Amino acid sequence: MFTKNKRVSLLNYWTSRYLLTLFVGLAIISFISAVWIRHTAFENRLELMEFLADETIYRLTDTNGPNNGPVGGIPGFIGNRERFSMREIDPILYVVDVEGNVLTSNRPVPPGSATNVANLLDGEEGTKKMIETSEGDKTVQYVVKKKIKKDNEVVGWVLVLEKKQNLTKVDQAYGQLALLIGALAILGWGAIYFLSKRLARPIKQVAEAAKQVQEGNYTFELPQNNKEEEIYELVSSFKEMATKLQQLEKTRTELLAGVTHELKTPVTSISGLLQAMRDGVVTGKDADEFLQMALIETTKMKTMVGDLLAFNNFAVDAIPVKLVTVNINNLVRDAVAQWEVMQDEQNVKIQVHFLAEAVKVQADVVRMQQILTNLLTNAKQAMQEGIITITLSQKDNVVVVAVKDTGAGIPMEDQAFIFERFYRGENKKYSVRGLGLGLPLSKMMAQSIGGDLRLVGSTPSGSYFEITLKKATTL
Missing domain, CATH: 3.30.450.220 (LuxQ periplasmic domain, N-terminal subdomain)
Structure with missing residues (x-):
């Protein structure tokens, strides 16, 4: 017991x-x-x-x-x-x-x-x-x-x-000494009690606020006039954490609604198309077109479910990463060529500036191709037509892959959240279907291979992302 x-x-x-x-x-x-x-x-x-x-x-x-x-x-x-x-x-x-x-x-x-x-x-x-x-x-x-x-x-x-x-x-x-020691004891007890009470008050307030957060109440008041640096940081960090939790709770609610909506749309379309074919509303070539449309919607739904599974696997480190030594010029060239083959419309041009010399990096080829595919797809969605520029450069022991586009850019209020899972800006929420996992998943992939992905800047004239990869060590 x-x-x-x-x-x-x-x-x-x-x-x-x-x-x-x-x-x-x-x-x-x-x-x-x-x-x-x-x-x-x-x-x-x-x-x-x-x-x-x-x-x-x-x-x-x-x-x-x-x-x-x-x-x-x-x-x-x-x-x-x-x-x-x-x-x-x-x-x-x-x-x-x-x-x-x-x-x-x-x-x-x-x-x-x-x-x-x-x-x-x-x-x-x-x-x-x-x-x-x-x-x-x-x-x-x-x-x-x-x-x-x-x-x-x-x-x-x-x-x-x-x-x-x-x-x-x-x-x-001895009597005078005893009187002095007694006075010091009383003074010390008073000082200790006052200081302990002053220290305990904000901690108790934070503990009470934590109980409110546990109950789902994110609206509470905490004093901000603490002179002690550590207490001030504790209170400020807790308030920031509560604000973050409130935002995540809101995002979770929006996610549930968004995922339900995004998955419901293709399911409804597939159900309607198949129902029309079963009831004989469409026949012949029209039926073939309806079947093709159903297959397209099925592919979209399969892609979204795949994104969810991939993100979950990366979040729990369930996907092994296979690092190999590869020429960065060849890696980028193959990834761009593969993406261009998949595009139906050629209204977006890609310019690639390779390194003058062959430089090898440590990377997972498949994950790197996925990262570039996500960045190129987002760039294409941000503009009707234009140019995407990919520039390779070296900095110390890393290679930087810069991806720039000439699209509409990311609003300033959205830039701080683009790598948050399931976050979708107002510009894309209703115009482009998706779950808001592209950039968060790409960043997790980059970090899993020892690199990183970051937004350097974004203006109404375009966005600028950078991928960093470690150079391969030479023996």
Whole structure:
């Protein structure tokens, strides 16, 4: 058993995926930003501890300042520094002598701490990481050590200690980051929703218009003011397609009526002629003439049915094409001679300008003869008398067969549709019997042998067609 897939709207589909992508991206940015903020705060606070140690040494060694003396006024100074510059952290500051005895501190010294402070003195300045273990708990601290020198002699040390958790604590910054990320998420969701809705609207309108076309209604309205190039092309292409379908539907209706009329006429004529002969209305030579007329009408009907079958076979690629290498001069000469033999009236003359040298092409001889026959027949129907000129020329790797006539030409409004199947212009619809398959079938034949057939131009003084064929490759 097959289950029907659940469909969701374009707006919901893309909005959900855009939001997922947005949130994943913002989560990654948040993590990287938090790590960066934590690291930056840590580095800045270590620098503050170093600055505090340097300031302390400066105050202790400044003989001109108000705090002149080995330890005088130090606690008050440290208190001011802590109150005004060290609000985010709470470091412990020790001033010790060269033996490690604590001379002063910014807070009371717990019992046993003096020994621990003395152990920190290893003769090197800088920042050091310490790990203390107490009752199974590990505490990570950083200590900044600076020498106190007087007359280039070390007289003591300044130690500044702080726990790592205080150095990396940035709760306020995390809150600001969360607020920023939240605002970006809301803004991104709004932008995504608006853009997805804007994108989905014309597509939904096209889908609704497609349903109307499916029901046979070709009259609908679609907006033409889309600024997006792809959406504009989609809407424009769909409207053009609907117009084309409407035209094809109209052509199909006209085709049915036209084919019915064209086939009904010879059938009616044959039926009437045979009925007259059967009833004895005509006898003798008149009966023979009636029989001949019936045979002519039968031939016309057979030709029209043959055109329909040939066109259908070419449309589905059911007719194999046999390409051979042939001299184009001989091919055109034979096709023209064959067409002239079939003509009863010689009021149309043909002039052929062959190539000066023998050029071979790849072509199907039978199909090429059919194409030239159709063009010559159409040219003859377009004029009472005149000249048809066939000119052969070479262009790069192709040979061009140009067919020009001096007929009435094809009206401008019909030129764009002459290669449409079953299309017949107003000039020929009532004057010449047929199904409107000659030129479409000829173009399909030309393309099937690797060439093409096109209308170069048409004016009231004549029409100009070109057949292109590929030259035969020489080894």
